Amino acid sequence: MLSLFLSAAPAQAASVRLCSGYAGCQNAGYSHAGYAGASAANTMYWRMLGGHNCTNYVAYRLIHSNGMANQRPWSGDGNANNWGRLNSSKVDQNPTVSSVAWWDANASGAGPTGHVAYVEQVISANEIIISEDNWVGDFHWKRVTRGGPGWPSGFIHFQDIPQGSAKPFGSFDSAEPVLGGVLLRGWAIDPDTNDSIDVHVYSNGVYRGAVRADKHRPDVDAVHGRGAYHGYEYFLGTEFAVGSVKVYAINAGGGDNPELGVKQIAASSTPFGHLDEVVGMDGNVRLRGWALDPDTNDPIDVHIYRDGVGLASVKAFLTRDDVDKAHGRGAKHGFEVLLPAGSGGGTYTIYAINYGSGGNPVIATAAGPPVVTSSPTVSGSAVFGQTLTANPGSWSTGGLNFSYQ
Numbered sequence: 001m002l003s004l005f006l007s008a009a010p011a012q013a014a015s016v017r018l019c020s021g022y023a024g025c026q027n028a029g030y031s032h033a034g035y036a037g038a039s040a041a042n043t044m045y046w047r048m049l050g051g052h053n054c055t056n057y058v059a060y061r062l063i064h065s066n067g068m069a070n071q072r073p074w075s076g077d078g079n080a081n082n083w084g085r086l087n088s089s090k091v092d093q094n095p096t097v098s099s100v101a102w103w104d105a106n107a108s109g110a111g112p113t114g115h116v117a118y119v120e121q122v123i124s125a126n127e128i129i130i131s132e133d134n135w136v137g138d139f140h141w142k143r144v145t146r147g148g149p150g151w152p153s154g155f156i157h158f159q160d161i162p163q164g165s166a167k168p169f170g171s172f173d174s175a176e177p178v179l180g181g182v183l184l185r186g187w188a189i190d191p192d193t194n195d196s197i198d199v200h201v202y203s204n205g206v207y208r209g210a211v212r213a214d215k216h217r218p219d220v221d222a223v224h225g226r227g228a229y230h231g232y233e234y235f236l237g238t239e240f241a242v243g244s245v246k247v248y249a250i251n252a253g254g255g256d257n258p259e260l261g262v263k264q265i266a267a268s269s270t271p272f273g274h275l276d277e278v279v280g281m282d283g284n285v286r287l288r289g290w291a292l293d294p295d296t297n298d299p300i301d302v303h304i305y306r307d308g309v310g311l312a313s314v315k316a317f318l319t320r321d322d323v324d325k326a327h328g329r330g331a332k333h334g335f336e337v338l339l340p341a342g343s344g345g346g347t348y349t350i351y352a353i354n355y356g357s358g359g360n361p362v363i364a365t366a367a368g369p370p371v372v373t374s375s376p377t378v379s380g381s382a383v384f385g386q387t388l389t390a391n392p393g394s395w396s397t398g399g400l401n402f403s404y405q
Contacts, residue, residue, distance in 0.1 A: 015150035018129070018141040030131070030141040031225035035060050039133070046072040054116050055080050057133035058100055061118045065191065066098055066159045067167055073158060081105040081114030084154055091154040095119055095128045098166070100156040101144075107153045117142075119155065166191035168249035170199075170213070170230070172261025175245060177268055177356030179300060182241040184234040186260060187220045188213040188249040194227045198250040199260065201234050204243040208236060210250075241357035242267045268356030269294035273302070273316070273333075275350050275364030285341045285368055287348065290323045291316045292333040293355040299332050301353040303360070304339070306368065307346045311339055313353075345370060 019025035022036035035057055042050035045059035055078055062068045072078060074086045084091045084102040091102065101117040103110035117132035126146035133139045144150050161167065170188030177183075190197045196214035200207065215231030236245065246262045273291030293300050299317035303310060318334035350364040376393040380386055 015145070015148070016143040018143060020138050020140050022139050025131075025139060025141055026222075026225045029225065032131070032139060033061060033065060034223045035133070035139075037223065039139075045070055046078065048078050052134045052137060052139070054132055054134045055083070057131075057139075058116045058118050061098075061131075062100070062158055064169070065118075065166070066161055068159050079113045080110070080116045081112075083114070083116055084156055087156055087158070090157050092157070093154060095122050095125070095152075095155050096157065096160050097122055098161040100158065101128065101130050101132075101152040102154050102156050104153040108149050108151060114153075116156075117152075161191075162255070167256055167258055168197060168251055169258065170249050170260045172247045172263065175236075175241075175263045175265055177295060178235070179298075179355050180235075180353050180360075181238040182236045182245075182265060182357050184236055184245065184247060185232070186213075186247060187215075187217050187231045188260060189220070189224055189226050189230050190249070190252040191226075193252050195252070196229050197252050199232050199234070200248045200250060200257070201236060202246045202248070203236065203240045206240075208240050209234065213249075238268075238354040238357050239359050241265055265357050267358035268354060270358060270361055271300060271352035271354055271363070272361070273350075273352050273363040275348075275366055278348060278366045278368060280341060280369030281338070283341050284338050285348075286336065286338050287350070288334075288336045289350065289364065290320050290334045291350075291352040291363055292323070292327060292329050293352070294329070296355045297330045298355070300355055302335050302363075303351040303353060304337065305349045305351070306339075306342070308349075312337055341368070 019028040019030045022032045025032060038060055039051050044050045045056055045063055048056035048059050050056055063070050076082060076086050081104050097119055099119045101119050103115040105112050105114045117130040119128055120131050121129040129143050131141050168188055168190040171186045173186040175182050175184050188197055188199050196212050198210050199213050200210050211232050211234045213232035214229045215233055216228055217231035218228045220230050221228040242265055244262060245265055247260045248257045249260050250257050271291060271293035273289060275289040277288050279286045291300055291302050299315050301313055302316050304312045314335050314337050316335040317332045318336060319331045320334035321331050323333050324331040346368045348366050348368055349362055351360045352363045353360050374393045377391045378388055380388040
C-alpha cells in the first residue's frame with residue numbers, strides 16, 4: 001500500500017487540461033462533487049489513502065454519484081493498476097459517463113502504480129472528458145483523445161449511471177416549528193441538469209405535496225458547482241407534521257427518486273385560550289378573548305368559524321396584562337374582532353393556531369346573539385288611562401324572554 005503515496009507522471013500530448021485545483025476548477029465551472037471537503041479531512045473511501053489521491057477520489061465519486069457502498073468491491077491491493085487487473089470482467093474499451101478511466105502500471109505516463117479517473121462526459125467513442133486527482137499532485141479536469149499516449153488502458157464499469165437518469169442527491173436540513181405547522185428546508189440537485197428540480201414530501205407514508213427546489217443556496221453551489229438555485233422550503237401544516245416526515249428528490253430524467261432524509265417530529269405543546277364575550281352590536285357581533293402557545297411568546301393566530309363556515313383569521317396581539325399575570329408569557333395575546341351578524345344566532349367556534357406540530361385546538365364555542373328579523377312595535381295612544389300594546393317583533397333565536405319598562 002505504500003505505493004499509494006506516489007504521484008503519477010505527467011500525461012503526454014493526447015490530453016488537454018481544462019482546469020486545475022479544487023477552487024480553480026470550481027471557479028471555471030468544473031465540479032469536484034464535494035470532494036474538496038473530504039480531501040481536506042483526509043477521509044478514506046474503499047480504504048484508499050485520503051487527501052489528494054486518484055483512487056480515493058474515484059472511490060468517493062462511485063459512492064456519492066453512482067450510489068455504491070463504501071466497501072471495496074474486491075479483495076487485494078487498492079493501487080490503481082490493480083483496479084483493472086482485479087476486476088477484469090468489468091473492463092472494456094468503451095467509455096461511458098460515470099465509468100472509471102483506468103491506466104495500467106506505466107501506461108501513458110501513469111507511473112508504476114497506474115492511475116484512475118472518473119468519466120464525466122463522452123464526446124465520442126474517441127474523445128472523453130475526465131476528472132481526476134493527484135495527477136502531478138493536483139485535481140484536474142481533462143479532455144482526452146484516443147490514439148495518443150494519454151488514452152486509458154480501459155474503462156471499468158462497476159455500476160454505471162444510465163445516461164439521462166443520474167441519481168439526484170441533496171439534503172433534508174431541518175424541520176423548524178412555525179406558526180401553523182413546520183417549515184421543512186434543504187436542497188436537491190440532479191446531475192443531469194443545472195435546473196431546479198422538484199421534491200416530494202410525505203408524512204407517515206402519505207403524500208402531502210411537492211415543491212420546486214429553486215431557493216437561493218450559494219453554500220450548495222460552493223460545494224457542488226451546479227448553480228445556487230437548488231434550495232427548497234415546504235410548509236407542512238400542523239395536523240400532518242407529527243411522526244415520520246420524509247423528503248424525496250424527483251429525478252429529472254425519470255428513474256430512481258431517492259430519499260433525501262427522514263425526521264421524526266414530536267407533537268409540540270398545545271395552544272390554549274378563552275373567549276371572553278360574544279356581544280351583538282348594531283347588526284354586528286363582537287368577539288373578544290385571548291390565545292397563546294406555550295412554545296413561543298409571540299402572538300399566534302386564531303380562526304373564527306360560524307356554523308362550520310370560516311369567517312376570519314386574526315392575530316392575537318392585543319395587550320392583555322391579566323393574561324400575562326396568569327401565565328407569564330407576555331401581554332400580547334388578546335384578540336377582538338367585529339363581524340357582520342348575518343342572519344343571527346348560530347354557533348361560533350374559535351381555533352388557536354399551533355406554533356409547530358400537533359393540530360389546532362378549539363378553545364371555545366359559543367352561541368351567537370339573536371338578531372331582530374322584524375322590529376318590535378308599540379301601538380296605542382300615549383295618553384294617561386289608555387292602553388299601549390307592545391309587540392316584541394321576531395328574532396333569529398326562539399325561546400327568548402321579554403320584559404317591558
